Amino acid sequence: MQSENTGPLKGLRVIEMGQLIAGPFCGQLLGDMGADVVKIEPPGKGDPMRDWGRGEFHLWWEVVSRNKRSVSVNLRIPEGQALARKLIAKADILIENFRPGTLEKWGLSPEVLHAENPGLIIVRVSGYGQTGPYSDRAGFGGIGEAMGGWRHIVGDPDRAPSRMGVSIGDSLAATYGCLGALAALRHRDLTGEGQVVDSSLYESVLQVMESLVPEYVISGYVRERSGSKLPGIAPSNVYKCADGDYLIGANQDTVFGRLCQAMDRPELASDPRYATHVARGQNQVELDDLIEAWTQTLTIEQVEDKMLEHGIPAGRIYRAEEMLEDPHFAAREALVDVPHPRWPGLKMQNVFPKLSRTPGTIRSIAPQSVGQDNAAVYGELGLTGEDIAALAERKAI
Structure with missing residues (x-):
């Protein structure tokens, strides 16, 4: 599918180097608003999100990777790292959600990237942030939800801490990463300077914990699990x-x-x-x-x-059934049809929030194969078909 790009971020190039949820959801948000998102995947199997889902129905990938192009790059070898630098040198935003220090190990530190592209905005999503004693620990969304205070207050009081049925910690970190990128774009418009956006899972959760910490500091009150009700708020x-x-x-x-x-x-x-x-x-x-x-x-x-x-x-x-039948969902086009060769009748959530003058759109389905856009994207860098074939032979892509 193809539709006109009317989004406010049209003309911006985003390189997405993340995997699974937090980095890719940040890329989805930017792509939905019109950015050209080029997703870097490891050659072969690609992003593990391609295989996530129920049985053979790997439909999460179709949502989180819409409006993106896929290229393959082996970031573990020097030739692949050099190719990544070429891509990033022409980009406005880079998104990555590897463990802190990984980019540096690959010769792709912010200092190196900014030397080649001073206006680059680098969104770094991690479990604990880029600094601090926990920064080099592995971190998934659930860990951030626990450390940020969410898990302790979710569930029934006589049960162990529960979780939401979605990966809220990852989605929050991605959303704050996107917010930071947009704020950084404003700064770049004024100064020409790029910068690093440091979005941690636990701090993203902490941001939505309302007055949990002040209540404890001032009154000693500890919020506990309360099931379906919010203590003191009735009915x-x-x-x-x-x-x-x-x-x-x-x-x-x-x-x-x-x-x-x-x-x-x-x-x-x-x-x-x-x-x-x-x-x-x-x-x-x-x-x-x-x-x-x-x-x-x-x-x-x-x-x-x-x-x-x-x-x-x-x-x-x-539930999904009620959403599909609801006239308000239909009137606001909250769910839309996405023509797809593999999944006939596919529907998914529309682009949000809605903008009156420059609305975002779903312009293309998720890449169906790893590196399917190698020729187009690398061609934009000036590489010929022979160059691309040689990179593939040397396992750089």
């Missing part, structure tokens, strides 16, 4: 209906008053146990029980009708 929970679960968030005073009206229990809004935000938090368990006793007498549709009637934030618990 805001998942409640059982006659035919399933439904999420209601009515913790603000006026919204709670409207919920009381919807339940035909207006007196609860002035009951001292529930009249204020603090009081509702202190009596959270009994208030949740009271609300669930009501929702269990109704179907999800009946509860939803009442929530809509009274202007109360609430919603169904969606």
Whole structure:
């Protein structure tokens, strides 16, 4: 598939040297917004993400590698490293998520790269960052989630710490890496200088932990696992209906008053146990029980009708099936068809966020073979077919 590139990053060249999730998701975000992303893969099997998925359905690759071109480079030999330097010398952004020190070992340190390309922005995603006593440790997303404070507070209080069903630590580090790259582009526009964006997994998680650390420092309060509710924020929970679960968030005073009206229990809004935000938090368990006793007498549709009637934030618990059937998803094109030779009928999440004047697009499917764009990309560097064949013979690509 091909569509017009209307994204705001059109004209920017990104070299993606990462594997698995964090680096490639950063590349996906930049590619979705119009950047030309050239993904470097090791010759042969390529990025392990090509094989991730359920059974034969390796569909994660199709999402995270859309809008990219694939070239093969053997970064472990000098000739491959020299070829990588040629690619990077003409790039605006380099993304890598190897263990700190790996680029340096390959002769691709920021100092070397900036000597050849002073305006280069280097996004380095790692478990613990490029400095500090833990910097040379291997780090995956789950480790960053644990160190950043996420895992301790996720799950039911009587169970071991749980995890989300997605690799949130990797995705957060990639997103902050992308944010840093865009900020660095602004600096480069003003000064011409490139720089290094240091995005660690654990610090990316730490950024979304709200007031967890200040609460402990000032009051000694330690957040613990609380299942589906947030301690002190009530009502805001998942409640059982006659035919399933439904999420209601009515913790603000006026919204709670409207919920009381919807339940035909207006007196609860002035009951001292529930009249204020603090009081509702202190009596959270009994208030949740009271609300669930009501929702269990109704179907999800009946509860939803009442929530809509009274202007109360609430919603169904969606799976993929519900997303595909929902008219709001369709109206906003949150999910789009992606014509694909191997996966007929393929749908995936659209580019986000939406920009009114320069919207991003899905312009091409993920590379279907390692190095499928070698001829095109290396040709842009001035290499001939004979040059490329010689590189392949010497196992540099």
